[in-house]
Amino acid sequence: MNNLRRNFLKSSLLLSAGLFLKTGDIMSTTANQNRNLARQKLKLTFKPYTLDLKHVFTVSSNSRITTPVMLTEIEYDGLIGYGEASMPPYLGESQESVSRFLSKLDLSPFNDPNDIEDILHYIDMIEPGNTAAKASVDIALHDLVGKVMGQPWYRIWGYDPEKAPNTSFTIGIDTPEVVKQKTLEASPYKILKVKLGKGNDKEMIDAVRSVTDKPLYVDINQGWKDKQYALEMVHWLKERNIVFIEQPMPKEMIDETAWLTANSPLPIVADEAVQRLSDLINLHGAYSGVNIKLMKSTGMREAHKMLNYAKAIGMKTMIGCMTETSCAVSAAAHLSPNADYADLDGPLLIKNDVFDGVKIVNGKVTLNDRPGIGVKKLI
Ligand code: MG
Numbered sequence: 001m002n003n004l005r006r007n008f009l010k011s012s013l014l015l016s017a018g019l020f021l022k023t024g025d026i027m028s029t030t031a032n033q034n035r036n037l038a039r040q041k042l043k044l045t046f047k048p049y050t051l052d053l054k055h056v057f058t059v060s061s062n063s064r065i066t067t068p069v070m071l072t073e074i075e076y077d078g079l080i081g082y083g084e085a086s087m088p089p090y091l092g093e094s095q096e097s098v099s100r101f102l103s104k105l106d107l108s109p110f111n112d113p114n115d116i117e118d119i120l121h122y123i124d125m126i127e128p129g130n131t132a133a134k135a136s137v138d139i140a141l142h143d144l145v146g147k148v149m150g151q152p153w154y155r156i157w158g159y160d161p162e163k164a165p166n167t168s169f170t171i172g173i174d175t176p177e178v179v180k181q182k183t184l185e186a187s188p189y190k191i192l193k194v195k196l197g198k199g200n201d202k203e204m205i206d207a208v209r210s211v212t213d214k215p216l217y218v219d220i221n222q223g224w225k226d227k228q229y230a231l232e233m234v235h236w237l238k239e240r241n242i243v244f245i246e247q248p249m250p251k252e253m254i255d256e257t258a259w260l261t262a263n264s265p266l267p268i269v270a271d272e273a274v275q276r277l278s279d280l281i282n283l284h285g286a287y288s289g290v291n292i293k294l295m296k297s298t299g300m301r302e303a304h305k306m307l308n309y310a311k312a313i314g315m316k317t318m319i320g321c322m323t324e325t326s327c328a329v330s331a332a333a334h335l336s337p338n339a340d341y342a343d344l345d346g347p348l349l350i351k352n353d354v355f356d357g358v359k360i361v362n363g364k365v366t367l368n369d370r371p372g373i374g375v376k377k378l379i
Contacts, residue, residue, distance in 0.1 A: 138299025197223015
């Protein structure tokens with residue numbers, strides 16, 4: 001809603017409430033408000049922060065114990081919108097690259113945060129890539145606009161928060177004893193996501209299955225290099241209550257993945273193969289599902305478009321995250337009522353969250369009714 005329309009509605013409400021002001025009074029009040037708003041600028045600030053992980057986190061390509069992030073704020077008219085970029089090193093962005101990108105932005109031509117499409121289009125056109133850096137501005141802007149409107153984003157989008165799915169909890173690659181221990185510690189969660197693809201796949205699944213029969217997602221992180229082996233593993237996993245297979249082969253192996261998807265009894269979900277909407281459109285049926293993450297999609301705006309596109313063409317949809325604070329994960333959670341699956345365990349994997357936001361209650365993604373993305377800064 002633009003400022004003029006907001007002021008008109010305010011004036012109309014005053015009139016209908018019996019507060020009969022003279023037309024001149026209304027006109028001068030509106031003009032003053034518009035002059036004040038016209039002076040308002042969007043002010044972006046950012047600072048680096050390092051997340052400490054609770055456990056060494058190993059996937060098929062690497063291990064790490066920290067994740068660098070950038071925390072952003074956009075200030076406008078006494079309100080602050082919060083955002084975040086998370087940069088797991090293997091994705092190519094860093095605190096230096098995000099800082100360099102954000103330093104190039106000039107939001108001074110914009111004086112109304114409601115112009116989300118124009119503002120984010122300007123940011124996207126500055127240079128390609130930098131998806132996490134762009135997401136950090138997108139999230140802060142959405143938080144700000146939700147606060148201006150006084151509504152949480154799930155309500156602005158028309159989603160029922162009760163329909164948010166259970167989140168999976170991730171078990172990284174490790175020895176059978178550690179995997180058993182981690183699985184037991186994950187007892188509050190109704191679904192587990194098991195990382196595979198380092199050559200000990202059956203050992204990993206047997207270790208998990210020795211202590212729980214919960215449904216599992218498996219994420220290969222491009223670790224399988226042979227389509228026949230992949231299909232044999234999919235059939236083996238199908239017998240062990242696995243819901244879907246995520247990114248089984250390298251993203252470049254499009255034809256082999258399409259063959260696997262056509263022959264697989266389980267959904268084959270793209271993660272590394274899909275960053276943005278254009279990647280999703282270019283898949284041409286090679287996958288039957290997609291893991292949408294704000295740090296890949298450039299934020300909430302494009303993730304929302306991807307979710308709707310994927311659903312429209314019959315793909316399974318997942319809302320996922322990196323290791324992130326409750327800021328970026330809360331932003332993603334607003335999309336989850338419209339997704340088939342959620343993997344929003346980021347804040348659960350870190351020791352030093354700086355936000356209070358979405359909660360996982362009995363394994364379920366549980367949104368609050370605060371406006372914007374629903375977070376409070378803790379320090
Ligand atoms: Mg993945």
